[in-house]
Amino acid sequence: MTETTQHKGRVLPVTDLSLVVLVGASGSGKSTFARRHFKPTEVISSDFCRGLVSDDENDQSASRDAFDVLHYIAGKRLAAGRRTVVDATSVQQDARRQLIELARQHDVLPIAIVLDVPEEVCAERNAARTDRADMPRRVIQRHIRELRRSLRHLEREGFRKVHVLRGVEDVENATVVTEKRFNDLTHLTGPFDIVGDIHGCAAELETLLGKLGYTDGVHPEGRTAVFVGDLVDRGPDSPGVLRRVMSMVKSGNALCVPGNHENKYGRYLKGRKVQHTHGLAETIEQMAGESEEFAAEVRQFIDGLVSHYVLDGGRLVVCHAGLPEKYHGRTSGRVRSHALYGETTGETDEFGLPVRYPWAEDYRGRAAVVYGHTPVPEATWLNNTICLDTGAVFGGKLTALRWPERELVDVPAERVWYEPARPLRTEAPGGHDGRPLDLGDVHGRRVVETRHSGRVAVREENAAAALEVMSRFAVDPRLLPYLPPTMAPTATSRVEGYLEHPAEAFAQYAADGVARVVCEEKHMGSRAVALVCRDAEAARKRFGVDGPTGSLYTRTGRPFFDDESVTEEVLGRVRAAVTEAGLWAELDTDWLLLDAELMPWSLKASGLLRSQYAAVGAASGAVFPGALGALEGAAARGVDVAGLLDRQRERAADAAAFTQAYRRYCWTTDGLDGVRLAPFQILAVQGRSLAALPHDEQLALLDRLVEHDGTGLLQTTRRLHVDTGDPESVRAGVDWWLEMTGRGGEGMVVKPVGALVRSPEGRLVQPGIKCRGREYLRIIYGPEYTRPDHLTRLRTRFLGHKRSLAIREYALGLEALDRLAEGEPLWRVHEAVFGVLALESEPVDPRL
């Protein structure tokens, strides 16, 4: 019941996440009280909101709109998990009802603090304020009358705490202390062993605890067991299970959340009428042999259980039936109900049992949710949630999850203790089979948090374009864990006749503090990413696909070959090389993700070649003989066309050079004959991103792969190490490039040997700078770009946006790999991958 207020210096506990409603007449000192005890941003006053909507804090006609605004702001704060104090008179029940409703909507505790101050004091204070001096006395009288009438009902109205301060002194001397919520155990970091539904299987529990390393309920390394509930019913020894768990909880070696079975048994123990079904009868019977004292302890234990816990700095949530993110750490009847029973769709299945709503499919939270309740044959992660109920009592197994190790430990049931009403589901609720990602993961303007470069924004129009390509043309998102970032070219060269020259690339890295770089031959084909699994089973287990053994896709995620069997053939050849090179064991993986170039260029780009490059060659080839002939004819007649004739001859030569340039990257293929794949980076393997593995080590691994390829598919990447601080070494690098591009090579990519490198100021350094050959650039800038007047104009190109884009895409790519390596849910990996695709549609000079 409401506490009385006689003591001086009352202490008022207020929960850290709650809606605090100050109740008091005009002039009772609510605003002063709020200012003294709460942060200014925690307090929303109705006067302030009146001012917002009407320019007059005392305009009562604006009250309705003002309260709309107040409720709106309070709602936003509560949704974000911030305590909110409402400073309005709230003396009328209807006003309070709306606030209680708001608290319930956001699953936080409503708390009332009543300031019961004499009428005289209120009137005096109002009189002292110019803006309220003319407030009629009867208004205050009415407020106080209504307040008095309300006092007795506040708890019944739904306030979970009610503090009444009587008189000025009481108000003056009160202290507010912030209390944590019961479910907030974020300060506990474990490590934990989370145990699934036991249902009276005491023997299996003892075996499992033994396997986990507990002796008599204590772990030598100080680990904490966490029970997800459903300790009792159905099984052979519910009292034994209760005894073990209760003693561990009591001694601080375990935590326990209630299951629906405890809840029902608890109600039975309190004398409520419950049906003795679903195994309750067995528990009652078994407990009949136990002492009164033990039964009382059980009752107290069950009564004190908290519906769910938030642990380990908010990274882990444990509850019985699973919990959507918006309920984490919240306190309300429906949170408790969801934690105990989960959510149902309202339908029933063919066994007459309620159909459960697949909440885990929608789950997008950062905290891992570990739960039980729904028996499944195997505990598997889905969107960062895992169900540990592996049906021990139905003859399945009892499973525990080690946290933060994320290791599963289980023991088989000794027998079938209880026949299930329906067969164990063949997959976890919300299993993997073709279930899609949610549009909310990718649509509209988005910001992706990255480990290496903070927040990367994706604009709405770019996401829209990416959505179209991703939906209509890309490979299955499960087999698309990465997209390669774009790469910036070297700074524009001033060397005569050159637009790009390696000297600039070396200088740029030297300026970034990078001394050791590796120059890698740039293959002129099409970028290809290959996900290669050891076999179809490995692909099924890790990526959840049925059939393919991996994927081979372009830089926008489209399958490289329309024919799946060709893809499989390529993957098979790579797989054989990996096996021969012994890399599966060495890298401790059964899949790997390769970044590569697939040649010839004409294989993928034939449409573009025909419509654009070869077309230009054909038109120029057709036009020049006639034009030169005409000019020569005119010249022979003595017409002065000398300058024009020379220019046309040069243009004809440029056009011929252009045709030569693209022809180098085209050759005829037949099936896979003539196709080459040049891998230049292993991006990730099971459990690890290799993006930070130094390039010399990368290339050493890849060389072994190429060596062990017996089919001629794989091609090595030539390279040269350069020290950017050593002029001799830089000169050698330039010569190497001149020699390579002189023979028709596309150019090279200069990369820091250390792969993932930061500048002295802590910025991410470009992971690579491309330096394209003089002849190759004709394909990009046009046949005549080397003419001095053209070069002068082209040198005004701007690299800033391209560089920024390259770094942002790089950060997203790294993020995708890290998320993949850490086994994060598909939507998290996809979010980053989708971001790369969206950024690729940003407007940037396409020639860079």
Added chain:
Amino acid sequence: MFLTITTTGTPERPATDLGFLLHKHPDKAQAFSTSYGTAHVLYPEADDQRCTAALLLEVDAVALVRRGKGKGRGGAPDAALAQYVNDRPYAASSLLAVALSGVFSSGMKGVCRARPELPGQARPLRVEIPAVPARGGPGLVQRLFEPLGWTVTAEAVALDTEFPEWGDSRYVRLLLESETLTLAEALRHLYVLLPVLDDAKHYWVSPDEVDKLLRAGEGWLPGHPEQKLITSRYLSRRWSLTREAMERLELVRLAEADDSEVEDIDNAVEEETEAEEKPAPLAVQRRDAIVEALGAAGAARVLDLGCGQGQLVQTLLKDPRFTEIVGVDVSMRALTIASRRLKLDRMGERQAARVSLLQGSLAYTDKRLKGYDAAVLSEVIEHLDLPRLPALEYAVFGAARPRTVLVTTPNVEYNVRWESLPAGHVRHGDHRFEWTREEFRAWAHTVAERHGYGVEFTPVGPDDPEVGPPTQMAVFQMLTGNEKEAKAA
């Protein structure tokens, strides 16, 4: 880019009269600056018997690109990377046509002050253009020039002689010969028909282009058998060059990132190329069948998933039984066209409240799609790669869960009845698969079973006794609890 005009003559009627007609002296090389470079006129040969005038346009490709920039971001749809490496400096396109009219304006008008009798006389003419970009190939070149009195020799230029398998380029080596035309007529033919063949003008088509066309076409265009093609190509690029260009740029860039052409991925609004005897009926019959099935199911709030250009949405809007109609498509361009078709911006408030268009994708679940009476997937599933179909199934039947779902898709068995469809071909370039009735039914039953629906099938179009109807439709109805129990029993 380059062309020559040759005439022959006799001492009485010397070939060098060409110089008077063109208003350019045969013994000089003259240069004229144009918007995109310099036009040169010179005579490789000039005597009484034979005189040839050559027009050589030195195009500044970079200037061409820069000029394009003022016109919206990036200009024309194919104006991304393609603009830097293109055929404009070499091929005889609208640039040459413009140069022709500028440099030889008197010749084109048929005015010659010194020899006023000359322009009216026909003379032997031979026009050579080594690289004419011709969409439609040598055949179209012939159809355009022959009716005008030309003897046409047009041969396709190979794309690359080193790669014969790539076939021919879109360029034609063109030789026109005539004894009966005047030079002015010849020039006006070229002025109109070169851009028509190229089918891509380098400048913005403005309303006064209509006048220009009428002027240049005077005397020959009205009677030309290809008049319609000539007029529409000459004028029709207006839409595509202005409005839609803006909408495709993001996709252009994504295509480019992949070294592919934008048409590869931006094909959502291509008209159906179904080889129907009469173009409309099947699409109309399909919509009628859908409206009937929706009515029978008592649906009021309807999703059109994959609404494309909004034809079905438009049909549904006319029927007051449908109180809420949501068109969903993944292509922004399709949605823009749909919005234009429905005149959403001018619709009355009450009507507008019934309809909305959303970008969405059935590869993802979408909360916005929950709680509708019915969803229509008309000619949608066949545009998905088969391995990605389960995602769509789940998004529709598992997540959105409307009470009724209609799915239509081509019946591949019927394809043998399309006379113009080559054997083994699908009906549309983007169809990833087409199913037999058996395959469709098997899929539909599996989906229904998995997600708690019942399913029935309806033919759309003439139900051929042997191969079935051209379109097959499945009507899924969600089972109630009782029906499920009955089924389990």
